[in-house]
Amino acid sequence: MITVQEHLSRIVATVQRLPPIGLDLLDAQGCVLARDVTSQVALPGFRNSAMDGYAVYAADVAGASVTAPVSLPVAGDIAAGNTEALRLAPGQSMRIMTGAPMPDGADAVAPVEDTDGGLSRVTISARVHAGTHVREAGEDVAAGSLVMTDGTRLEPRQIALLAAVGTGEVRVTPRPRVVVISTGDELIEPGTRPGFGQVVDSNGLMLTAAVRALGCIPVRVGCVRDDAATFRSTIETQIRQADAVITTGGVSMGAYDTVKEVLSSVAAMRFDKVAMQPGMPQGFGVLGEHQIPVFTLPGNPVSAMVSFEVFVAPALRLMAGRPQRETPLVTAVAADAWTAPAGKVQFARVVLSRNGSAVRAGDQPGHTVSIAGLQGSHALGSLARANALAVIPAEVTSVRVGDQVSCHPLGPIPEAP
Amino acid sequence: MITVQEHLSRIVATVQRLPPIGLDLLDAQGCVLARDVTSQVALPGFRNSAMDGYAVYAADVAGASVTAPVSLPVAGDIAAGNTEALRLAPGQSMRIMTGAPMPDGADAVAPVEDTDGGLSRVTISARVHAGTHVREAGEDVAAGSLVMTDGTRLEPRQIALLAAVGTGEVRVTPRPRVVVISTGDELIEPGTRPGFGQVVDSNGLMLTAAVRALGCIPVRVGCVRDDAATFRSTIETQIRQADAVITTGGVSMGAYDTVKEVLSSVAAMRFDKVAMQPGMPQGFGVLGEHQIPVFTLPGNPVSAMVSFEVFVAPALRLMAGRPQRETPLVTAVAADAWTAPAGKVQFARVVLSRNGSAVRAGDQPGHTVSIAGLQGSHALGSLARANALAVIPAEVTSVRVGDQVSCHPLGPIPEAP
Numbered sequence: 001m002i003t004v005q006e007h008l009s010r011i012v013a014t015v016q017r018l019p020p021i022g023l024d025l026l027d028a029q030g031c032v033l034a035r036d037v038t039s040q041v042a043l044p045g046f047r048n049s050a051m052d053g054y055a056v057y058a059a060d061v062a063g064a065s066v067t068a069p070v071s072l073p074v075a076g077d078i079a080a081g082n083t084e085a086l087r088l089a090p091g092q093s094m095r096i097m098t099g100a101p102m103p104d105g106a107d108a109v110a111p112v113e114d115t116d117g118g119l120s121r122v123t124i125s126a127r128v129h130a131g132t133h134v135r136e137a138g139e140d141v142a143a144g145s146l147v148m149t150d151g152t153r154l155e156p157r158q159i160a161l162l163a164a165v166g167t168g169e170v171r172v173t174p175r176p177r178v179v180v181i182s183t184g185d186e187l188i189e190p191g192t193r194p195g196f197g198q199v200v201d202s203n204g205l206m207l208t209a210a211v212r213a214l215g216c217i218p219v220r221v222g223c224v225r226d227d228a229a230t231f232r233s234t235i236e237t238q239i240r241q242a243d244a245v246i247t248t249g250g251v252s253m254g255a256y257d258t259v260k261e262v263l264s265s266v267a268a269m270r271f272d273k274v275a276m277q278p279g280m281p282q283g284f285g286v287l288g289e290h291q292i293p294v295f296t297l298p299g300n301p302v303s304a305m306v307s308f309e310v311f312v313a314p315a316l317r318l319m320a321g322r323p324q325r326e327t328p329l330v331t332a333v334a335a336d337a338w339t340a341p342a343g344k345v346q347f348a349r350v351v352l353s354r355n356g357s358a359v360r361a362g363d364q365p366g367h368t369v370s371i372a373g374l375q376g377s378h379a380l381g382s383l384a385r386a387n388a389l390a391v392i393p394a395e396v397t398s399v400r401v402g403d404q405v406s407c408h409p410l411g412p413i414p415e416a417p
Numbered sequence: 418m419i420t421v422q423e424h425l426s427r428i429v430a431t432v433q434r435l436p437p438i439g440l441d442l443l444d445a446q447g448c449v450l451a452r453d454v455t456s457q458v459a460l461p462g463f464r465n466s467a468m469d470g471y472a473v474y475a476a477d478v479a480g481a482s483v484t485a486p487v488s489l490p491v492a493g494d495i496a497a498g499n500t501e502a503l504r505l506a507p508g509q510s511m512r513i514m515t516g517a518p519m520p521d522g523a524d525a526v527a528p529v530e531d532t533d534g535g536l537s538r539v540t541i542s543a544r545v546h547a548g549t550h551v552r553e554a555g556e557d558v559a560a561g562s563l564v565m566t567d568g569t570r571l572e573p574r575q576i577a578l579l580a581a582v583g584t585g586e587v588r589v590t591p592r593p594r595v596v597v598i599s600t601g602d603e604l605i606e607p608g609t610r611p612g613f614g615q616v617v618d619s620n621g622l623m624l625t626a627a628v629r630a631l632g633c634i635p636v637r638v639g640c641v642r643d644d645a646a647t648f649r650s651t652i653e654t655q656i657r658q659a660d661a662v663i664t665t666g667g668v669s670m671g672a673y674d675t676v677k678e679v680l681s682s683v684a685a686m687r688f689d690k691v692a693m694q695p696g697m698p699q700g701f702g703v704l705g706e707h708q709i710p711v712f713t714l715p716g717n718p719v720s721a722m723v724s725f726e727v728f729v730a731p732a733l734r735l736m737a738g739r740p741q742r743e744t745p746l747v748t749a750v751a752a753d754a755w756t757a758p759a760g761k762v763q764f765a766r767v768v769l770s771r772n773g774s775a776v777r778a779g780d781q782p783g784h785t786v787s788i789a790g791l792q793g794s795h796a797l798g799s800l801a802r803a804n805a806l807a808v809i810p811a812e813v814t815s816v817r818v819g820d821q822v823s824c825h826p827l828g829p830i831p832e833a834p
Contacts, residue, residue, distance in 0.1 A: 024608075025607060025608070025622060026622055026625060026626065026637075029630070040610065041610065041611065043797060043798065044616075044795060045611050045613070045616070046614060050793065050795070052669055052670040052671040052672075077672070079602060079643070079671075079672070079673050080601055080602060080603040080614075080616075080643075080673070081602025081603035081604075081614060081615070081643065082602075082603075083612060083613055083614035083615065084614070085613065095672065097671040097672065098669055098716070098717070099601070099603055099616065099716070099717075099795075100603070100614070101613065101614045112670050112671075113670070135793060135795055139791065139793075139796075140791055140793070140795065140796045140797060140798045141798045147798070147801075148801070153828075155630065155827075156622075156623045156626035156627040156630060156722070157623060157722060157797075157801045157803070157827065158801050159619075159622050159623060159626045160619040160620070160622060160623035160626075160718055160722070160797055160800070160801070161619070161797045161798060161800070161801035163607040163608075163617050163618070163619040163622045163623075164616075164617050164619040164718070164797050166608075166609070166611065166617065167607075167608070168608025168609075169608070184497055184498060184516070185497060185498025185499075186497040186498035186516055186517070187498075190442060190580040190585060191441075191442075191580075191583075191584070191586070192583070192585075193457065193458065193583045194458065194462050194583065195500060196462070196463050196500055196502065196518065197463060197498060197499050197501070197517070197518045198462070198498070198500065199462070199497075199516065199581075200580050200581050200582075200583065202576075202577040202578070202580040202581040203577070205442060205443055205573075205576050205577060205580045206573045206574060206576060206577035206580075207573070208443060209443065209446045209572070209573035209576045209577075210573040212446060213446070213572065213573055220443075226496070226497075252469055252515055253469040253529050253530065254469040254496075254497075254514040254515060254529075255469075255494070255496070255512065255514065256496050256497070256514060299515070299516070300515070300516075301577055301581070305573070305574060305577070326829055327829075354745065374556065374557055376467065376552060376556075376557070377467075378467070378516075378552055378557065379557045380460060380557060380558070380574075380577055380578045380581050381460065381557045381558045381564070381578060382557070383574050383577070383578070384564075384574045384575050384577070386574070410572075410574065411572055412743055412744075
């Protein structure tokens with residue numbers, strides 16, 4: 001029996017960030033930059049107006065007020081999109097729109113609200129200081145400066161900045177392509193009503209969705225029978241198109257545990273009992289010429305989901321160039337009591353609520369945790385109701401009401417009712 | 418001038434949850450159920466073994482121990498996927514795999530670890546109680562019971578449960594299709610290097626990515642010139658395929674504000690100054706036969722992003738059948754001082770860190786907030802660096818070091834260095 005940390009450490013030490021590829025900016029959403037980006041241009045690219053108004057020499061309107069307005073001739077009209085360099089003479093003004101290039105010489109913009117909006121002459125009734133409502137070229141980003149570093153994840157605002165500095169294609173770490181294979185003679189395809197002895201392949205859909213929710217590309221292969229030759233040929237074919245493979249089922253102590261039977265002969269694969277509940281039987285290693293990471297998860301759906309969260313998701317994040325963990329554990333106060341196995345880390349399916357009322361006098365409101373229902377490793381009902389896994393250390397055998405419990409969120413945490 | 422809350426309330430009162438559609442389970446990931454789902458089947462569907470081992474009558478092994486093992490004949494072998502109903506006679510056993518159907522009569526499973534693993538006879542060296550390692554039919558989900566309610570968001574675990582109860586297609590609220598239109602003569606397509614007076618359409622990419630990040634379907638139309646006829650025909654064409662339209666630019670005080678010029682004549686459109694910084698000029702209303710919601714956002718990129726977060730995202734979530742707000746505001750302690758405009762809510766671009774060290778003696782570690790850089794509404798550099806918007810109420814004109822500040826997260830919040 002090995003610990004959760006030992007198994008995770010072995011996985012983390014084995015997987016590698018994928019080699020970079022070039023992608024169009026919008027296609028790279030959610031990916032991380034694979035190299036630093038330096039700006040080709042300055043932002044703003046040219047000195048421009050921050051307001052709709054009139055470009056002026058500040059000195060010309062230094063005395064302007066409501067009672068003593070200043071009148072100036074309007075020598076021109078500058079729209080955004082004007083690509084002509086203009087020059088303003090002292091004692092004159094030009095009408096200018098937000099984002100339009102400032103005429104040379106002008107050092108301030110009088111907002112239209114402080115004028116009569118005139119077209120040939122304008123009356124300005126408030127002073128402006130030099131620099132007011134003027135955006136200097138490069139004040140946001142200097143040309144040649146480092147804009148974004150290797151490892152930055154590209155979300156909408158990062159994509160906007162890269163577009164603004166002239167980037168069309170970016171060099172990023174790609175989304176891992178992850179093949180999902182379910183094994184078991186009892187499995188039938190989703191959408192089919194199970195007969196006696198049959199079970200719908202809910203694992204295949206769940207892990208496909210989980211891979212996608214993580215920002216990776218799932219490839220669902222579907223159900224493979226408990227037959228060594230079929231499984232061997234399936235995995236040999238699939239590793240050619242995959243960055244990682246996840247299997248479920250066939251790794252326990254049973255007589256028909258095909259995954260274990262086929263893969264235990266591979267030197268780079270290892271099958272272990274991990275001191276956790278659920279999820280004890282785990283296999284991990286690399287396969288094929290390209291040393292593709294293969295995760296063989298247990299077939300019980302709760303075990304498969306817990307194993308995905310604890311072992312596979314951190315590995316896929318690292319392959320994608322992201323941090324191993326992105327959501328912090330949440331400490332919560334137990335509103336229920338439950339037991340936990342000695343010598344194994346328990347991942348209990350729980351409902352976590354925010355700002356729950358204090359369970360005991362003196363507790364601060366914060367997070368409250370209650371058990372989500374039946375805790376068997378086959379119990380999909382409570383898994384779907386749960387929004388977190390309570391992580392109970394191996395040496396703890398019971399959780400009492402009021403205990404502090406560390407929780408691994410699986411989704412958004414609602415306000416308590 | 419209207420308040421942020423007044424503008425948001427008008428939007429929220431106008432938009433409606435989209436009519437339901439049927440989708441394959443995997444295609445419905447991220448959507449919310451549009452009706453309750455009742456299970457067609459029980460889960461488990463049949464009484465089955467929770468372990469690899471031997472199905473027995475508990476009474477037959479009541480006295481078993483390491484020093485006094487019990488030997489039983491093995492009358493059969495039951496694999497997962499066995500669809501035949503079997504019957505165990507008292508005084509006998511059957512080898513059984515995890516998930517395989519229990520033979521009638523048997524009431525417990527002796528785990529393989531507590532046996533010699535025999536094939537014709539088995540020696541069992543530990544007692545089991547009636548019911549041990551047996552999963553009863555329907556113990557997780559009873560046939561005919563309510564499995565999931567209207568409004569539940571379909572994440573991997575919910576998809577797994579729906580698959581398990583025999584669902585193939587689900588009735589869900591669809592992802593809104595959102596058309597993104599940028600307006601402005603100064604705009605050029607991303608990937609092009611801007612010349613004097615030109616600006617890359619970073620808004621179009623940013624909002625397209627933001628719509629997608631929210632789980633909606635973006636349709637980017639690209640840049641439209643400041644020309645009334647072109648804009649009118651573009652929007653008339655686009656509302657035919659859209660559930661919502663977002664425009665940027667052309668809504669301010671300028672002489673070439675085409676969006677406002679074209680849409681102000683529509684009775685169901687309204688253009689307002691909203692008491693916020695950035696993002697003051699806002700338009701909202703409905704257009705066309707199907708009363709498609711149209712959001713006309715200001716063209717400065719920071720204004721556009723803030724407006725999206727504050728007004729558009731809540732509306733799109735409601736249209737998708739989700740809560741108006743999904744991420745709670747975070748209270749943080751200011752590590753910087755800054756000023757805010759009187760009479761307007763300020764949405765400052767800030768960097769929020771978790772578990773920051775206490776700024777003042779006596780403060781609890783929690784969250785710390787510092788200003789992300791240049792706060793102009795054109796400043797994309799600081800927008801990309803920020804991970805939150807600090808929401809400073811209209812009556813507050815300065816934030817001091819140590820003040821409590823309410824923050825709207827824009828992305829994951831890192832641990833403080």
